[in-house]
Amino acid sequence: MEQKCTYDGGQSDFFAFSSGRPQQHVFQTAGTWQVESASRYEYWVETQIRHITVDRPNAAQRKDFRAKVTSLASATMEVHYAESDAFSASRTRRDIMADPVDELALLFVLEGSLHARLGDHHALSLGPDDFYLYDAGYPQRLEFSRNRIVQFDLCRRKLTAACGGRTPQPAVITDALRRSGLTSMLRLQLSQFPHAYYGLTPQERMVMQSATESLALTVISAALLSDRQATVNGLHLAEAARRYIHLNLDNPEFDTSDIARNLGCSRATLYRAFQLTGVSVAGYIREQRLQKLYQMLRNPLERRPISALAPLCGLYDIPNVSQMFRKRFGMSPSEARRSEMNPAVI
Incomplete structure (x- = not known):
């Protein structure tokens, strides 16, 4: 059963996700083509965006704003495939205090770019094939170019359990997924939405969604574990390199290539190991x-x-x-x- 909602007093055949999650199964496509050009930006924000404050429209956005989204959702899960013109949004500490929601969403960038600034310092620049964990508990600013993105909402309890008892910071997940060989499997799975879901029954869609959630949690957990092991290995390598350095300080032929060769690693691996210690070789x-x-x-x-x-x-x-x-x-x-x-x- 497809759920309907009311927008501006009229009956519509789509659910407005700005109001939260639906109580029944929803599989729909909505877009700004449904309204006049000058109203499209506000229409998009008011019907599709929640728990983050979108910037006021600039001149180009007031003139026209093109976006569409295909969504699959129920009371317990949510995934969206979105295409949109550029826009920016922020969630401040004041927003978090006033609206303390517990929402997590894994954003997969298919096309375009996303610049994310977490708090006052940490910044991330993401492009095609990158992942970003949107955590509503963090103050952040997101700047999207014209883009195609898959948003897959995650359960915090499940993610925390998969990651050893605490939710990783967004930047940690982005970096870990960039390095993991398993990430290609998750990219492939998410890139099939929504095309692989057409023709399926609601029950079959939910099975696909559950399988995707399990894959996402498994890949994130494995990527973080691999990163932690790489850190331990890197620190051991850096310590071995320091011992070798102390034994060869007076050697005029001594350099990074010599260290790497004697430790049985590449220079790139040696450089990464020393980065963990905060100093170059x-x-x-x-x-x-x-x-x-x-x-x-x-x-x-x-x-x-x-x-x-x-x-x-x-x-x-x-x-x-x-x-x-x-x-x-x-x-x-x-x-x-x-x-x-x-x-x-x-």
Whole structure:
């Protein structure tokens, strides 16, 4: 049974999702072609958007706004395939306090772009094949170009259970799905909506929807687990690299290629491992060489000239060494030798 609703006092053959989820099975297509050009933007916002504040229309949107959406929904689930012109929307902390809804939606970008800013700092730029978890509990701003997007609503309880007891942050899910080899399966499944659903009975559609939900939760869970394992492996690799670096600080042929070759990994893998520690490979090597030179200069029994000590630390360009040393410690190597300051810490 297809549910009907009332819009502007008239009977319509579509359900307005701005009012929430339907209580009965709905499978429908609605669009702005149903109204005059000058009313299309407001019509779209008032009938299809909820729990986020859409920007006021600009001149182009007031003149015309083209959008359509095919939706499958019931009281417990919801999926939409939408095509629309560009628009932007925000959900502020004040909105969250005034309207504390518990809604999650996985957005799959088929065409166009989505720029998401979470709170005051974190920003994401998404394009075709990317995923974004819209969590109504986060303040955020979303800016859509002209787009084609599949929105698949998720149950927070199920997602939390699948992800080890807490809901991951949107950026974490986006990054994990970008790296996972399983994500292609989810892309393929979602890209079949709504075409694969035509001709099915309501019961068959719900079976398809349940299978898609299970796949989405499984892929997200596996992607996050893979990311966590990659983090652990990366930290172990970074520690092994640090030990190797300390053993080879005075080696003039020593570089990132040498480290990667001896650890049995690619340079790209080595770089990613060090990113987890917040410092680059080259930055860590430079710091350790400067620290070694500093400690040798602070040793009262070490009287060899600086030009002889620097190469023992893997520092061969003496004029450049003095500049790096002063930038790092605020004094020249000669001043460090005379200084009574405490040794610097790494």
